Amino acid sequence: MSPSTPLSAHRIPTLPESMYYIPNFISSAEESALLDKIPPNRWTPLAHRRLQAHPTSLHQGHTLLSLFAQTPHQAPNHCLINEYLPGQGIMPHEDGPAYAPLVATISLGSALVLDVYDKTEEGGRGERLGRVLCERGSLLVTEGEAYTATLHGIEGCKVDGDLGPGTVANWELLGDPEAFPDGKNERERRVSLTYRDVLRVAKIGAGILGVGRR
Numbered sequence: 453m454s455p456s457t458p459l460s461a462h463r464i465p466t467l468p469e470s471m472y473y474i475p476n477f478i479s480s481a482e483e484s485a486l487l488d489k490i491p492p493n494r495w496t497p498l499a500h501r502r503l504q505a506h507p508t509s510l511h512q513g514h515t516l517l518s519l520f521a522q523t524p525h526q527a528p529n530h531c532l533i534n535e536y537l538p539g540q541g542i543m544p545h546e547d548g549p550a551y552a553p554l555v556a557t558i559s560l561g562s563a564l565v566l567d568v569y570d571k572t573e574e575g576g577r578g579e580r581l582g583r584v585l586c587e588r589g590s591l592l593v594t595e596g597e598a599y600t601a602t603l604h605g606i607e608g609c610k611v612d613g614d615l616g617p618g619t620v621a622n623w624e625l626l627g628d629p630e631a632f633p634d635g636k637n638e639r640e641r642r643v644s645l646t647y648r649d650v651l652r653v654a655k656i657g658a659g660i661l662g663v664g665r666r
């Protein structure tokens with residue numbers, strides 16, 4: 453996201469207000485540096501992925517800070533790291549009221565498809581509203597109604613298929629749509645960094661993942 457490009461230029465058009473997709477948010481050198489910084493011994497294994505959580509603080513002027521300008525702490529204070537091997541995913545869920553309704557997700561290592569679902573009145577999964585193809589190095593921002601009124605999940609498959617302008621909500625926003633010949637994405641190890649503003653924090657530590665585009 454260059455400083456001259458407004459976030460609105462990155463809005464995913466067919467999804468509820470608002471999800472924004474920014475390709476090439478970080479360079480491949482920054483991607484490698486971030487992957488190297490993740491402590492190898494802090495993973496919590498889950499059935500279909502593993503994760504670790506860190507407090508985070510970003511230096512003044514960091515691009516991500518402007519996204520959080522209206523949240524209570526005016527900055528993300530938490531970074532959840534998820535790792536997905538090919539075939540792994542995450543059940544449809546919402547991120548809920550423990551956080552300010554804004555999440556910024558950086559994808560590392562591999563592309564994959566994130567599915568966005570309507571939320572039923574009971575809070576369950578409704579119809580699928582769209583598919584978001586998250587390329588490596590991209591940033592996905594979810595806020596507002598997209599945060600409060602939808603669920604998101606990742607199918608546990610090894611190949612994302614049927615990728616194209618009619619089936620991927622952010623196709624026109626992709627950095628390199630030609631990287632998906634035959635409409636397929638063979639998944640590799642993907643790590644996501646999700647930055648959030650936790651509303652009630654007991655103590656905020658220094659954090660390790662305050663990097664990314666400045």
Ligand SMILES: O=C(O)CCC(=O)C(=O)O
Nearest residue numbers: 532534542557566644646
């Ligand atoms: O890995 C992702 O992009 C999604 C992660 C997620 O849904 C979560 O951490 O709640």
